[in-house]
Amino acid sequence: GVIVAIGLIVWAVFHFLLAKPEEETDDAYVAGDVIAITARDPGQITAIHADNTQTVKAGQPLLDLDAATADVNLAAAEADLAKAVRATRADFSQVNASGASVVQARASLSAAVADYGRRQGAAAQGAISGEELAHAADAVKVARANLNLAISQQAQSRSAVQGTSTSNNPAVLAAIAAYRRAAIVRSHMHIAAPIDGVVAQRTVQIGQQVAPGTPLMAVVPLNRVWIDANFRETQLKDLRIGQPATVTSDTYGGDVVYHGKVIGVGAGSGNAFALLPPQNASGNWIKIVQRVPVRIALDVRELQRSPLRVGLSVDVTVDTANVSGALLGEPATQAYQGRATDGNDPAVEAKIRQIIAANR
Template sequence: MPEESKPASSDQPTVSETPPPTIGISFLKKIRSRTTLIVLGAALLVFVVIPKIFHAWRTVSTDDAYVNSYVTFVAPRVSGQVMRVLVDDNNRVKKGDVLVELDPEPYRVQVAIKQAAVDTAQANLVVAQATVRSQIGQTRGLRFKLQHAIEDVDNQVSLIRARAATWEQSKATQVLAQAEFERSKKLLETKVASKEEFDQKREQLDVANAQVKQALENVYQARAALGLPSQPPEGTNLTDVPANLDQTFSSVRQALGELMQSGAQLGVVVSSYNLTPKQVVEEFYKRDPGGDINRIYAEIIKTAPGLKQAEAGLLRAERDLDEAKLNLRYCTILAEIDGVVTRRNVNPGNNVQVGQSLMAIRSLRDIWVDANFKETQLRNLRIGQHVAVEADMYGNKQKFRGRISGFTFGTGSTLALLPAQNATGNFVKVVQRLPVRIDLVDYDPDKVPLFVGLSVTPSVDLWSKPSGPNAGKFLQELIPPSEPANPTPAK
């Protein structure tokens, strides 16, 4: 029995020949699966975890951020009835597009009324010009009247002197007639002369005496005509007159007063009413360096009060006409910015008042992001840093580029209508948030529009070099005051 069992055991395969290959394959599989996991883990670490950590290290982000833009409220500048409304909510408009039209007829009537007022003012100006020129002619005439009055006084003074000379001549004739009379009287007593000759000499003496008396009365009359006493004071002659009589005589002063009154109507006022005619004339000629009377009168015409008043009336009428035309243009309400219409609350037939809100226009291009960063995130933020903005509307497939343009000078709670008061015993410190404005760069609303109020996630690149205005600062530069616009020159 033992011998038969040997061959049988030698011919059958042994169990130790098959297990080695099975153990090696499973071991290799385990090694490969571990390597794959290690590679995948390393790849995940290299391509996902490390970039995430690196990105979180070099950026600051917040999900408390929203899209904002300028809004222009459309309101009429004149009151009236709405004729047409040419836009509706969500319509896109450009600057200058017609939004609303008001009834223009009442304002056209006002334009016609103001135009009539301008025509009347122009006619009044022509009348004023003619009146001023007439006053200039009158003033010229009064100037010659004054000169004539002065000359009359000078002539009267000359007449006094001439009559005084005649009086002196008549006295000489009287002396001669008296002497001949005395001689004839003696000759008559000696019978040398006849009675006829004596009577003739006596008659000549009487005539001479009458001529002396008449000549003296003529002198008295000439003196009285100049307002002088008929008989001069003792120690003076009949021909003595005041040296400035031609400047103070009543007719001269009257002519001077009329001239000054006429000049006052033309805006020519003398420095003193006590001036003599000569001084007044000298002062008048000083109005022109060369003393040119024509240039003086030309300048007086330009500055005459009546003409200035008429010109001011015309200017006022023209400005009223401009205002009426402006109000007529205001009947057509235009868009002041490019954007989208919102909040329309006006319809044809409504009566609107000045300043009444009709609709609003939201700007499409002046878009920015108001990001509320925690105060602990603000340490390294500066104006000009680059920002990547993701909108929840588009997800992470669409990113917008931006830059920090400014920091609001106060947290939201401090800028509220009723600021929070923390002076209580149960105070709990809350991390505050500061609004930071982020302007979008190369934003094109026609391709990828953003809507006001959308939630976005801005990520500020702390390693980026700040650029643009006020780069690297917390506060913006002081804006220099702009020069006022030039006023419209008067016509």
């Protein structure tokens, strides 16, 4: 009895007086991003380059879709671009032709006016008839009308190309946009990994026809996992952002200890964001201690040595001795993004310049 009493006293001293303040929970799990790989355009799967459990790097091929239709559309867009460049070049030539027509019409008007003046003098001397003089006057009116028509045609031809060149003419720009769109669709026939990670949830087979938005597989970046520790609301009093935490997993046991820190506390309890949240204001209810998710970041180097998988169970202990930290997480400052296809592919832009130069 004395030995038991002494043992209890020693335990109480170390547990309540000498032990550092901390909060712990075993209701904690590994969480991480699950990058969805989806089809952006319709097509038929022709090749699968990565399967479940395999590690991929950003930019590594994952899937190929049948590109026959996309190739045809790209060739048609190339032809339309060449046609637009040639049409624009013809418009510039039309400006020069209309200028020559204006010069010719002015010369014809000058000749008609001079002829009419001579015939007026001859008519005054009775050398020509009045009918011939009237014909000369009509010739002046026709020449003046031809000049006005040539000037209008010149203005019309100039309006199509004024302030532009062959490269930035609206018709050419529209054809360039159509070619870029076709090139983007063609690039979607080859699907690459947007980020480093492990392939999971492959749901497609070779020969399957997929529609835009169809989930194909997922890539999980295991070097960027974190812990969602669900602490009871009675444990949140001394929890602060930045407090150190230790994590042990059921996979490795106590042989591997991860070190991390608290980076955020959930905005509500799990029940608040459930599919069917409780309605405690109606009917009978029983008060239950709620749990709030606390996010804990892990050391990347430790994850590389002993990788964790999403969904694994862990035990978390947070050192709450230092309560000077913030109660709310830091504001978002950096975007988390992977590699995606855009319309500024250098190869596509070089091809566009080549088509314009060949048809200019």
